[in-house]
Amino acid sequence: MAPSPETIIAAFEQSGIIPVFYHDDENVCLEVLQACYDGGLRVFEFTSRGENARKNFATLRDRKLAAMPDLYLGIGTIKNASDAAVYAGMGADFIVCPVTDPETAAYCSAESITWIPGCMTPTEISVAEKSGARLVKLFPGNVLGPGYVNSIKPLFPQLKFMPTGGVEPTRVSMDAWFDAGVVCVGMGSNLLSKSLIESKDWGALKDKIVQTFAFLRPKK
Numbered sequence: 001m002a003p004s005p006e007t008i009i010a011a012f013e014q015s016g017i018i019p020v021f022y023h024d025d026e027n028v029c030l031e032v033l034q035a036c037y038d039g040g041l042r043v044f045e046f047t048s049r050g051e052n053a054r055k056n057f058a059t060l061r062d063r064k065l066a067a068m069p070d071l072y073l074g075i076g077t078i079k080n081a082s083d084a085a086v087y088a089g090m091g092a093d094f095i096v097c098p099v100t101d102p103e104t105a106a107y108c109s110a111e112s113i114t115w116i117p118g119c120m121t122p123t124e125i126s127v128a129e130k131s132g133a134r135l136v137k138l139f140p141g142n143v144l145g146p147g148y149v150n151s152i153k154p155l156f157p158q159l160k161f162m163p164t165g166g167v168e169p170t171r172v173s174m175d176a177w178f179d180a181g182v183v184c185v186g187m188g189s190n191l192l193s194k195s196l197i198e199s200k201d202w203g204a205l206k207d208k209i210v211q212t213f214a215f216l217r218p219k220k
Contacts, residue, residue: 001112003072008094008114009135009160011072013183015043016216019209020076020164020188022047023197026059031202032192033060037068039209045096045186047076048083054090061091074114081107088113096186098139100124105131116162120144125156135160137186141177142166149180162186169212178216187212 003011012018019036021044023029029046036044046057057075064073074094075087081103084095088107094114097104101117108115109132117128118139128136136156138144141163149161163177164186177185191212196205 002088002093002114004112005114005134008072008074011043012135012162013160015041016184017041017191017209017212018043018045018162018164018184018186019191020045020047020186021192022049022053022077023056024050024052026052026056028197028200029056029060030063031200032197032205033063033068035202035205036192036209037071039206040213041209042070043072043074045074045076045094048087049077054086057087057092058090065091078104080104084108084113084115085111096137098137100128100131100133102127102131105133108132118164122152122155125152125159129156129159133159135162135183138163138182140165141186146176146180149177149182153181164188166190169208169215171215174212174215 021032064071072093075092076096078084078095078097084104084107088111095108096116098118100119105115116135116137117133118137119125119128125136136159138161142165160183162184163182167185167187169191
């Protein structure tokens with residue numbers, strides 16, 4: 001049984017930073033998950049973007065169950081209900097999509113699993129809201145920018161927003177987004193540095209996560 005949407009969204013807000021990651025090598029996946037966990041993050045989005053996605057997700061889920069009881073592990077890049085069902089059956093705590101697909105929304109609602117759709121336009125955000133979304137992923141964040149959040153928030157006062165893509169692990173970038181009113185930010189390669197991963201410098205990766213965490217303003 002997946003945690004309730006209320007629990008997941010509260011965890012997203014508490015974390016502030018949502019790491020977004022995929023790699024074909026399961027050992028690399030485990031090391032990155034561990035670095036994020038050791039760095040203080042308690043939400044992790046693995047993306048279904050490669051041939052080993054299901055196998056590696058299962059490996060991460062097993063590690064989570066064995067050693068990270070307070071971690072929420074979800075799956076991203078889900079574009080249809082059948083893929084959502086596969087990962088929900090494998091123990092995903094939440095489903096993140098790059099698109100707003102009502103069939104996936106209906107499946108997640110029926111299974112009481114958190115659905116986080118990807119939106120770019122006000123119309124897509126409206127469809128997401130009508131389909132039951134409470135937290136919307138703004139994607140691609142580097143195209144939209146913090147000013148977009150300022151413009152749309154008054155139209156959707158009940159929704160929470162998370163930009164993904166283009167968020168930099170700097171105080172200036174994160175302040176700009178959080179000042180605009182997002183509740184958390186999704187970060188991929190900007191946070192999970194390709195060079196650190198290729199050199200397998202897991203200690204430096206953890207340090208970068210801790211440093212980025214420090215840029216978050218204390219929760220009021």
